[in-house]
Amino acid sequence: xxxxxxxxxxxxxxxxxxxxxxxxxxxxxxxxxxxxxxxxxxxxxxxxxxxxxxxxxxxxxxxxxxxxxxxxxxxxxxxxxxxxxxxxxxxxxxxxxxxxxxxxxxxxxxxxxxxxxxxxxxxxxxxxxxxxxxxxxxxxxxxxxxxxxxxxxxxxxxxxxxxxxxxxxxxxxxxxxxxxxxxxxxxxxxxxxxxxxxxxxxxxxxxxxxxxxxxxxxxxxxxxxxxxxxxxxxxxxxxxxxxxxxxxxxxxxxxxxxxxxxxxxxxxxxxxxxxxxxxxxxxxxxxxxxxxxxxxxxxxxxxxxxxxxxxxxxxxxxxxxxxxxxxxxxxxxxxxxxxxxxxxxxxxxxxxxxxxxxxxxxxxxxxxxxxxxxxxxxxxxxxxxxxxxxxxxxxxxxxxxxxxxxxxxxxxxxxxxxxxxxxxxxxxxxxxxxxxxxxxxxxxxxxxxxxxxxxxxxxxxxxxxxxxxxxxxxxxxxxxxxxxxxxxxxxxxxxxxxxxxxxxxxxxxxxxxxxxxxxxxxxxxxxxxxxxxxxxxxxxxxxxxxxxxxxxxxxxxxxxxxxxxxxxxxxxxxxxxxxxxxxxxxxxxxxxxxxxxxxxxxxxxxxxxxxxxxxxxxxxxxxxxxxxxxxxxxxxxxxxxxxxxxxxxxxxxxxxxxxxxxxxxxxxxxxxxxxxxxxxxxxxxxxxxxxxxxxxxxxxxxxxxxxxxxxxxxxxxxxxxxxxxxxxxxxxxxxxxxxxxxxxxxxxxxxxxxxxxxxxxxxxxxxxxxxxxxxxxxxxxxxxxxxxxxxxxxxxxxxxxxxxxxxxxxxxxxxxxxxxxxxxxxxxxxxxxxxxxxxxxxx
Amino acid sequence: xxxxxxxxxxxxxxxxxxxxxxxxxxxxxxxxxxxxxxxxxxxxxxxxxxxxxxxxxxxxxxxxxxxxxxxxxxx
Numbered sequence: 001x002x003x004x005x006x007x008x009x010x011x012x013x014x015x016x017x018x019x020x021x022x023x024x025x026x027x028x029x030x031x032x033x034x035x036x037x038x039x040x041x042x043x044x045x046x047x048x049x050x051x052x053x054x055x056x057x058x059x060x061x062x063x064x065x066x067x068x069x070x071x072x073x074x075x076x077x078x079x080x081x082x083x084x085x086x087x088x089x090x091x092x093x094x095x096x097x098x099x100x101x102x103x104x105x106x107x108x109x110x111x112x113x114x115x116x117x118x119x120x121x122x123x124x125x126x127x128x129x130x131x132x133x134x135x136x137x138x139x140x141x142x143x144x145x146x147x148x149x150x151x152x153x154x155x156x157x158x159x160x161x162x163x164x165x166x167x168x169x170x171x172x173x174x175x176x177x178x179x180x181x182x183x184x185x186x187x188x189x190x191x192x193x194x195x196x197x198x199x200x201x202x203x204x205x206x207x208x209x210x211x212x213x214x215x216x217x218x219x220x221x222x223x224x225x226x227x228x229x230x231x232x233x234x235x236x237x238x239x240x241x242x243x244x245x246x247x248x249x250x251x252x253x254x255x256x257x258x259x260x261x262x263x264x265x266x267x268x269x270x271x272x273x274x275x276x277x278x279x280x281x282x283x284x285x286x287x288x289x290x291x292x293x294x295x296x297x298x299x300x301x302x303x304x305x306x307x308x309x310x311x312x313x314x315x316x317x318x319x320x321x322x323x324x325x326x327x328x329x330x331x332x333x334x335x336x337x338x339x340x341x342x343x344x345x346x347x348x349x350x351x352x353x354x355x356x357x358x359x360x361x362x363x364x365x366x367x368x369x370x371x372x373x374x375x376x377x378x379x380x381x382x383x384x385x386x387x388x389x390x391x392x393x394x395x396x397x398x399x400x401x402x403x404x405x406x407x408x409x410x411x412x413x414x415x416x417x418x419x420x421x422x423x424x425x426x427x428x429x430x431x432x433x434x435x436x437x438x439x440x441x442x443x444x445x446x447x448x449x450x451x452x453x454x455x456x457x458x459x460x461x462x463x464x465x466x467x468x469x470x471x472x473x474x475x476x477x478x479x480x481x482x483x484x485x486x487x488x489x490x491x492x493x494x495x496x497x498x499x500x501x502x503x504x505x506x507x508x509x510x511x512x513x514x515x516x517x518x519x520x521x522x523x524x525x526x527x528x529x530x531x532x533x534x535x536x537x538x539x540x541x542x543x544x545x546x547x548x549x550x551x552x553x554x555x556x557x558x559x560x561x562x563x564x565x566x567x568x569x570x571x572x573x574x575x576x577x578x579x580x581x582x583x584x585x586x587x588x589x590x591x592x593x594x595x596x597x598x599x600x601x602x603x604x605x606x607x608x609x610x611x612x613x614x615x616x617x618x619x620x621x622x623x624x625x626x627x628x629x630x631x632x633x634x635x636x637x638x639x640x641x642x643x644x645x646x647x648x649x650x651x652x653x654x655x656x657x658x659x660x661x662x663x664x665x666x667x668x669x670x671x672x673x674x675x676x677x678x679x680x681x682x683x684x685x686x687x688x689x690x691x692x693x694x695x696x697x698x699x700x701x702x703x704x705x706x707x708x709x710x711x712x713x714x715x716x717x718x719x720x721x722x723x724x725x726x727x728x729x730x731x732x733x734x735x736x737x738x739x740x741x742x743x744x745x746x747x748x749x750x751x752x753x754x755x756x757x758x759x760x761x762x763x764x765x766x767x768x769x770x771x772x773x774x775x776x777x778x779x780x781x782x783x784x785x786x787x788x789x790x791x792x793x794x795x796x797x798x799x800x801x802x803x804x805x806x807x808x809x810x811x812x813x814x815x816x817x818x819x820x821x822x823x824x825x826x827x828x829x830x831x832x833x834x835x836x837x838x839x840x841x842x843x
Numbered sequence: 844x845x846x847x848x849x850x851x852x853x854x855x856x857x858x859x860x861x862x863x864x865x866x867x868x869x870x871x872x873x874x875x876x877x878x879x880x881x882x883x884x885x886x887x888x889x890x891x892x893x894x895x896x897x898x899x900x901x902x903x904x905x906x907x908x909x910x911x912x913x914x915x916x917x918x
Contacts, residue, residue, distance in 0.1 A: 215868070
């Protein structure tokens with residue numbers, strides 16, 4: 001028997017537990033697994049599913065006297081992952097991530113006198129518009145006797161904008177229990193990260209062992225990463241960049257060269273987790289990482305001012321060199337994490353310290369303090385972090401070289417001889433990347449977690465970060481030119497599949513198995529592509545879901561209902577003064593949506609649905625189209641991608657009438673314009689980028705009304721329904737000067753339940769989408785039909801074939817949507833079907 | 844490779860020794876608090892993943908063992 005005093009030592013979630021029976025057994029079992037300190041308690045459950053979206057956004061850089069209108073850098077990320085307990089205690093983890101980023105990023109640092117960041121203006125039908133900024137600093141500047149620029153000598157970052165770029169990552173990992181009483185575990189994982197100019201593949205092996213009655217856990221990991229760079233150099237910048245050091249890695253190409261590099265990382269890490277007492281634990285580790293190969297950033301250049309070899313310089317020849325970093329880097333990292341729980345306040349102190357040091361001369365320290373306060377089912381964790389680092393030995397804002405970049409002399413035959421600069425007179429390594437400079441940063445963040453009894457955790461986090469030279473421990477060294485700040489926010493959802501399985505078993509035991517099979521869709525299953533049908537949830541219940549759709553367009557260009565020739569498109573799809581040169585050859589759009597629903601009462605359900613969109617478009621040159629004019633945007637045969645958070649839907653769903661055989665539901669939603677409508681291509685290939693095509697923008701940009709009315713009926717194993725819905729734009733223009741068309745949609749479906757697990761569905765849908773009203777009020781290249789408002793919208797008829805599955809308390813539905821008839825406005829690319837997938841779980 | 848100061852190592856070693864020496868035995872039934880999610884090495888792994896990715900693309904420190912993705916951080 002346990003003593004009463006010991007009983008009070010057992011707390012979970014801050015509340016004393018009555019430990020008789022199964023709760024004590026479960027708790028003790030969890031505690032005995034106590035690398036549970038390393039692997040959280042919930043990891044012992046059969047499995048988890050995670051969905052997370054996040055945004056990172058920088059503030060504007062201080063360019064001193066330049067009013068840059070380049071949009072600051074922004075990155076949107078989506079993360080999906082799952083863990084599953086397999087046979088023999090083997091645990092598998094799978095994760096998929098992607099992020100899209102675009103915006104302004106520094107490519108160099110130069111004296112202000114070099115006049116970087118010059119705005120590029122362009123004539124348009126709306127007058128002179130901003131089309132970009134020149135990152136070119138080449139030229140001559142006056143120098144004083146002490147070799148400093150005669151004008152404003154302050155360093156300034158030279159910015160360049162980046163087109164939207166997509167990175168995808170996939171990871172898979174396994175944990176193998178070798179000897180569970182002693183918590184010996186082997187781990188293995190591998191993954192790949194892929195983006196247009198960079199790919200890394202990595203693997204990791206590890207082992208954990210519990211000692212000292214599992215109060216001490218030792219761990220060891222080894223990892224290997226291979227990374228390949230294949231970067232297309234900036235075509236605008238390339239003619240001005242000296243890249244002799246990479247002659248063997250450059251592949252000549254048009255319109256610019258390709259720089260290839262390979263990098264390998266090998267790392268080992270050992271760690272120890274020690275339980276100090278019943279309320280505190282220490283986790284520490286030390287890691288050694290060795291990187292070799294190409295470690296440069298292929299888009300960063302260093303400004304070199306060639307001052308000549310005279311004692312008194314007249315002027316400096318400003319040049320740009322690709323940065324040169326050492327080919328080896330060894331870094332040692334020490335980390336420590338201390339956690340202590342305070343029962344009186346039901347809170348946990350979390351303290352982290354990380355120190356690293358490498359042979360580039362960089363030493364870093366970071367300290368982080370968190371306070372996880374439990375408030376009922378909520379956990380609120382404010383955090384503060386301070387970070388400081390020293391500079392790499394080879395970091396310079398810009399270089400001065402006492403030689404000529406190029407000297408011309410007359411040889412003995414009277415012929416001019418050109419003598420280039422001597423690389424030996426330049427440092428072997430140099431970089432002005434601000435991440436290798438000395439600086440400090442301070443950040444403050446807040447994490448909110450809400451735990452639900454059924455094993456669902458919803459969490460969100462925000463953080464503000466400021467980086468400043470003056471925050472460097474020991475004082476600032478470089479001035480404020482590289483200071484900047486950013487904010488990041490995310491929301492995540494974690495579902496414990498064990499809880500779902502237990503719920504399904506309980507419902508089966510209680511005789512509600514049939515209902516459990518349809519829990520994902522309220523009273524009856526519906527085809528995957530339908531929304532606003534989940535009425536009839538019990539008061540106070542939640543429903544969580546994930547919804548994805550993938551649409552494809554390729555093939556012929558349609559004009560109305562007929563295929564159009566390239567000549568027709570070139571002459572009629574754009575405008576008389578600027579015929580179309582390009583047309584879309586293929587376009588895909590993928591949407592990920594999170595469904596969060598709460599039944600206020602038996603007839604009213606509130607819904608919140610954030611979404612993440614990814615679009616990819618490949619263009620082709622129209623046969624017989626005119627060649628591009630100098631300075632005009634053009635990207636024949638190249639695919640471009642955009643992605644990020646889309647608009648967010650907030651809606652109410654109301655049951656108007658419900659009986660055993662039929663029911664009426666209505667919904668009224670508002671679409672909040674959280675998606676970007678100002679995505680731009682960078683100015684590249686000597687051509688202006690401008691705003692990305694309408695279909696590649698992230699949202700409508702307007703507040704929209706989204707109503708629907710649904711009728712559903714049941715007869716035996718047949719479920720049928722009709723839904724009418726639409727989108728009404730509530731504003732006449734968005735911030736980019738246009739408004740998407742309104743939409744009206746009518747769906748009719750029937751669904752046959754085969755057994756308690758599976759149903760098949762058939763659906764027909766008619767949809768009318770209006771054309772775009774207004775037009776971009778900023779520069780857009782207008783190269784093809786997708787850039788003209790009249791070539792959007794139309795009437796569409798589709799047929800959907802679906803399969804619905806009941807999976808232990810949750811429901812999975814798939815629907816393939818095939819186009820039957822389309823009558824498009826203007827000229828548009830033919831559609832080739834869409835796949836919709838939904839997964840819902842109510843609790 | 845530039846050697847880390849011996850003093851730093853000694854301080855860390857002393858702290859680790861003191862820390863382990865200060866341990867008390869905790870019976871299995873006393874470990875409920877230790878199993879709380881906020882006592883884990885990574886109390887909020889999803890949050891930490893986002894933050895680590897951002898820090899890694901903005902700072903030069905703290906590679907712990909490698910073997911993870913994250914892209915080139917070229918921006």
